[in-house]
Amino acid sequence: MLKNYLKVALKGLMRKKYYTFISLFGIVVTLIVLTISVALINHMSVLGKPGSRLSRCLIVDRLEILIKKGHIISEPSYYILDRYVRNLKGAEAVSIFSDAHEAVVYSENERVPLKIKYTDEVFWDIAEFPFLEGRPYKKEALDRAEMVTVITDRAKQQIFGVKPALGEYLETSKGTFRIIGVIPYKEIRALALNADIYAPISTSSGKMNNKELWGAESALVQAADRSQFTSIKDEFQNHMDQLVQDYKDEKQINSFDCFIGTMNESLANDINQSETVYFTGIIGMMFLFMILPAINLTAINISRIMERFPEIGIRKAFGASSMALMGQFIIENIILTLIGGVLAYILSGIILSLINNSGVVPWGYIRLDLTVFLYSMIVTIFFGIFSGILPSYRMSRLHPAEALKGVSR
Numbered sequence: 001m002l003k004n005y006l007k008v009a010l011k012g013l014m015r016k017k018y019y020t021f022i023s024l025f026g027i028v029v030t031l032i033v034l035t036i037s038v039a040l041i042n043h044m045s046v047l048g049k050p051g052s053r054l055s056r057c058l059i060v061d062r063l064e065i066l067i068k069k070g071h072i073i074s075e076p077s078y079y080i081l082d083r084y085v086r087n088l089k090g091a092e093a094v095s096i097f098s099d100a101h102e103a104v105v106y107s108e109n110e111r112v113p114l115k116i117k118y119t120d121e122v123f124w125d126i127a128e129f130p131f132l133e134g135r136p137y138k139k140e141a142l143d144r145a146e147m148v149t150v151i152t153d154r155a156k157q158q159i160f161g162v163k164p165a166l167g168e169y170l171e172t173s174k175g176t177f178r179i180i181g182v183i184p185y186k187e188i189r190a191l192a193l194n195a196d197i198y199a200p201i202s203t204s205s206g207k208m209n210n211k212e213l214w215g216a217e218s219a220l221v222q223a224a225d226r227s228q229f230t231s232i233k234d235e236f237q238n239h240m241d242q243l244v245q246d247y248k249d250e251k252q253i254n255s256f257d258c259f260i261g262t263m264n265e266s267l268a269n270d271i272n273q274s275e276t277v278y279f280t281g282i283i284g285m286m287f288l289f290m291i292l293p294a295i296n297l298t299a300i301n302i303s304r305i306m307e308r309f310p311e312i313g314i315r316k317a318f319g320a321s322s323m324a325l326m327g328q329f330i331i332e333n334i335i336l337t338l339i340g341g342v343l344a345y346i347l348s349g350i351i352l353s354l355i356n357n358s359g360v361v362p363w364g365y366i367r368l369d370l371t372v373f374l375y376s377m378i379v380t381i382f383f384g385i386f387s388g389i390l391p392s393y394r395m396s397r398l399h400p401a402e403a404l405k406g407v408s409r
Contacts, residue, residue: 020336027340027380028347034376035348036355039366047190047220047263053093053126056226058233059192059266060085061218062259068252075099076258077215078207084239085219090232093222095122098207100195101216104173107159114155116174117195118204124150126222127193133166134181137200145202149177152185155196175203186365192218192263213243213251221260229262236260330385341377348373 048054060081065072076085078096086094096119103116124136137148149170156165170177177199188194201207207217223232236258244256259266349368356365 023336024340024343027337028344031341031344031373031376031380032348032351035344035368035373036351038376039348039352039369042367042369047192048128049189053128053222054190054193054220056223057126058221058223058229058260059218059263060221060236060258060260061192061266063214064255064257065213065251065253066255068254072214074214075216075218077210077212078201078217079211079215080213080243081217081219084243085221085236088221088232088235088239090223090228090235091221092224093122093126093220095126095220095222096120096201096217097123097193097220098201098204099216099218101174103197105155105159105197106171112158114158114172114196115194116172116197116199117193118199118201118207120201123198123220126220129183129187132182132184134179136181142200142202146200147175147177147203148180148200150181150183150198151179152188152196153182154185156182170197172197174199177203188365189367190263213247233260326389330389333385334381337377337381341380345373 046055047057047059061075063072063074063076078098081096086096088094098118100115100117103114105112105114121137121139121142131150132153134150136150137146140146141148151159151165151170159165159170160168165179165182168179170179177197207215221232221236223229240256240258243258244253247253345368352366352368
């Protein structure tokens with residue numbers, strides 16, 4: 001029975017190529033937009049893959065201070081993070097690093113704009129980046145403020161081409177660094193960690209000497225387990241209360257708030273919403289976006305069915321049941337959705353590859369998440385079935401004579 005359904009469904013789809021194309025177009029575009037949007041959100045909201053040290057990290061990346069002189073919203077300074085965050089007893093490890101700033105590299109009379117990030121030595125332990133060549137810098141390099149650097153393979157390609165980079169000197173607008181390591185750019189899975197060049201934070205005197213509360217640094221706070229996040233946040237808040245007491249008179253602080261949380265919570269915090277509201281909004285928008293092709297498919301299915309009234313009348317006259325006719329049209333929709341899904345998956349991969357190689361999105365390597373795509377496919381199949389139920393039900397209830405005349409109830 002199923003084999004016959006499939007044969008009839010495929011013939012039905014090929015008979016009306018115009019309607020099939022319009023339906024496929026709607027399904028493919030919907031899935032491509034959903035897949036790429038989720039890939040971008042996932043890249044911004046996840047620090048590391050499940051099971052990694054980064055996956056059990058909290059990030060400290062924003063503070064808001066109301067002082068007598070004004071209202072400041074900024075990232076914290078290295079000085080504050082080193083003094084009040086690095087000594088969290090509940091944390092397994094704490095890393096402090098800067099934003100990625102532009103650093104112009106001069107190579108064979110060519111000006112190459114890249115991004116540089118200053119980090120401590122703990123950064124490499126938490127990030128767990130694999131090294132293609134060389135090694136990371138250690139604490140001794142920070143203590144001596146050695147002008148050494150780790151670069152990405154993409155930066156190496158831009159500057160040196162096929163030539164070896166290890167041990168070479170990199171002349172930049174931020175100073176001249178000796179290259180001691182190369183990491184794969186594709187393994188940088190989080191926006192917060194992305195850069196082309198990494199150097200010891202002690203080589204940037206401006207960051208180490210800044211005694212203000214605000215600056216351009218963030219901290220990763222690694223927990224032994226995600227279940228410890230709550231206790232670490234409580235301890236962190238105690239440290240922030242102590243900070244306020246220490247600086248209340250000097251800075252004349254009226255209110256002080258420093259954020260600590262997951263990357264998801266950080267994104268939600270940036271738009272002044274809770275994590276639940278943030279993700280509910282995203283899911284709601286995706287759901288609404290999925291309804292549009294469902295409505296489109298329903299309208300197209302009705303048009304397809306109306307043109308097939310004579311076929312329906314003949315089949316009912318020869319004893320075809322309403323369930324059999326409904327099953328045929330629903331299977332047609334499922335097949336159409338599956339074909340659209342395969343095309344969308346291939347095209348999504350091609351589009352993301354073009355985006356990654358074009359430099360349109362200058363931060364990180366965006367991956368096609370197969371799990372997310374499969375969930376999107378399941379939802380799309382649901383809407384495909386849903387959009388076929390009503391018109392196929394109405395069609396199946398037609399009297400053979402009405403169907404042959406092309407008259408709908």
